[in-house]
Amino acid sequence: MASDQIFVGLEIGTTKICVIVSEGRSDGTISILGVGETPSRGVRKGEIVDLGTVTECIREALLDAEEKTNVEIGNVWVAITGAHLRSFNNRGTFILPEDRDLIIPEDLETVETNAKEVALPASNSFLHTIIQSYHVDGNRNVLSPVDMVGSRLEADFHIIHGVKTRIQNTLRCIESLKLGIEDVVLSSLASALVVLTQQQKDLGSLVIDMGGGTTDYLLYLDGAVRHSGVLALGGDHITNDISIGLRLPIARAEVLKIQEGSAADPEEGEGGVITLKNDPGFHGCEIDRRALNTIIHLRVREIFELIRDDIESAGDGILGMLGTGVMITGGCARLPGIASLAEEVFELPVQLTRAKEVGGATQTFENPQFSTAIGLTKYAMAVSAHLQEESFFQRIARGVGGIFQRNRR
């Protein structure tokens, strides 16, 4: 097995830290060799609040993965999320010099640079610049303009940026473990790579990755990313709501959510009483099922409505153009009733989804909790050819990202 075909994805989540070790196949698919996992501590809403604790958790997850796969991990692909991440669409334009009418690869870089000529907040840095489409002399949606004849090259990009120091803190944990960082990838971008087929991307899909601390979403249309966002709301908020509403300890509320909770309309679901037994330090009680489901329903509905409103506020009626509909993944996708609630809010077909076109350990790729980490390895496979000669740090050094320069000295 050639070592350059092994990809390691690291997701530092709010509830768990997981490391996926995958092997790239010649047919473009990946096969999961194993998963290292540990409960997450020191992470809130997808962002690191206790560097030392998180570093220890990452170490545990890495050791777990190495033990299970017998692979020595040297480099990782890292997922990033957090409410500080922002995105927008922008068009770059490049007028070819008069003495040349043939578009060359360097022109694509120039047009990308031009698209990024926007005033970001001083504290922010670019994370991704994702091409949507090229236009040559008004000829729209050109897939590959290199070697075409033209005088005016334009390109639409989806640009994602975030607070530099917050990204750096994530990377510092990994650096301190003497690991190399191949690249940093937006969580929802990684998830979408494995939960959507190319056809679904072309027809139009909204991927919602609802995790413990954040809900990440990404919208594909005509095969390109058109919209993305991160809400610092997730399963932890549902648990917190239950804890406050039903006056239960957090741990009890979490178990209740997983075992009995439903996001379906509480008026239509079953009623009755849930009995919580006595435990040391906890007096048993009886919970009204409708009260529990009301709490969950209201929170999940609100999250979906925020996503819907955010996408609609971007204009163009883009939600109505989605041919495939909404794909929900992440840990919260396992909440009963979540699909019907999403259908009601988005007025679109909804599927609960997980990683596709993936081989290996079934229990891993069937679990929507691992979509992001698996997606990282798929992303790694897709872009590794381009990065072989130009590492993440080199890209930073030439000013594409600029996130990491200070750390690398």
Next chain:
Amino acid sequence: MSAEIPRRILVGVGNAGVAVLDRIAIEHPRMKGLMVINNDPESLASSVVTRRITFPQGDAEDGFLAIEQEFGLALGGALSVTFCGGLGGELGSFLLPALVARTKAMGITTLASVGMPFGFEGRQKRELALKAIEKIQGICDAVVVIDNERLSGGAPSMAAIGEAFQIADRTLQASLMALQGMLSSSGPVKITKADLIALTSSSGAMTHFGYGRAEGANRLHEAFETAMKSPLLTLSGKGVKGASLKDVKTVFLLLQGSSDLSFAEVQRAVGEMERAVGEDCKIKVGVHADTSPGAPLEIFILASSGATLPSVKETEEISSSPLKPRKSDASRQHPQTALTGTRGEPESTAPTRTSKPVKANPAKQTQGFLDLNTYQRGRFDKSEPTIVAGEDLDIPTFLRKGIKLGSPQRH
């Protein structure tokens, strides 16, 4: 000249009054109608307020007669006058009530925000202050009393003495601005003079005051939290934010900020307030969104409940034995502020401590409580809040939407 007389005038009396008005003049350079009166020429000379009246040294009555005419002329054409000063000293205790009476006699709406002395300033000062309050309350349309002794509970015990006075001045200033804001007619949502009088007309009314100021995306949450954590809104010795509001009958909520203050933010503030007070509490909202763009958001909370200021004896007992169990009286729990109107004569029978253990009325014996409703963010209480459209989404959705849930049945 009369056309130049501002319609609303602020008068600072004595050293405390001058200090507070100086701060206002510096922070609000465009504010008109500031006037200071003091018997300390040095204090007046260094004041940034341009309208100054020197109160002559010597007999207080003679002094008042000497400045009465000048003072009356300065008020000509004013619609309202708000006085500010510390009580217990010569000017606060003798001159301030006289000036209030003079103003009221001119048919002008008269308000006052006054500070009670610290405990270490002595029993005599407090007695003088209580007498002055009685006089002022009998005349003014509304009086806010800031009890510095209670307020000092909010300062670190090792705080420099100057710091304690600064906190007192800042609170006095905030209460003054709150009264001004409530009387202002410039905001889109107003608390009227009638509202203010209605608040003060409740028999034996006592009020509590909180103030918060913040800017940035999370300004509403931060300003509201600061206001609720004000020492004058917390339970004595417990530090439970906003606990004093539990029993109030009426609360005034004033939001003052830049023109980008959104409807959602106002709605959010009212929602927060609804959760902090009891179900039968009336909430009156005032909004002034006319300051310059980028100005910080200021939130003032002024509320009324059924209690009165503690007497000198009570104050001494409270100060000397803070850990002793106290008689369950609202005034014991909230000895800090009082707002009463012309009709709100202070009760002559201020509650006193009995030597016997109190067990006659079990319903009144309430233990200090932990108000869970004030901790609405649960595990996210110390996290960076998730704010969308001015709304703190860490607070459970059902709470923000006001949906009632049944309580779990404990075994």
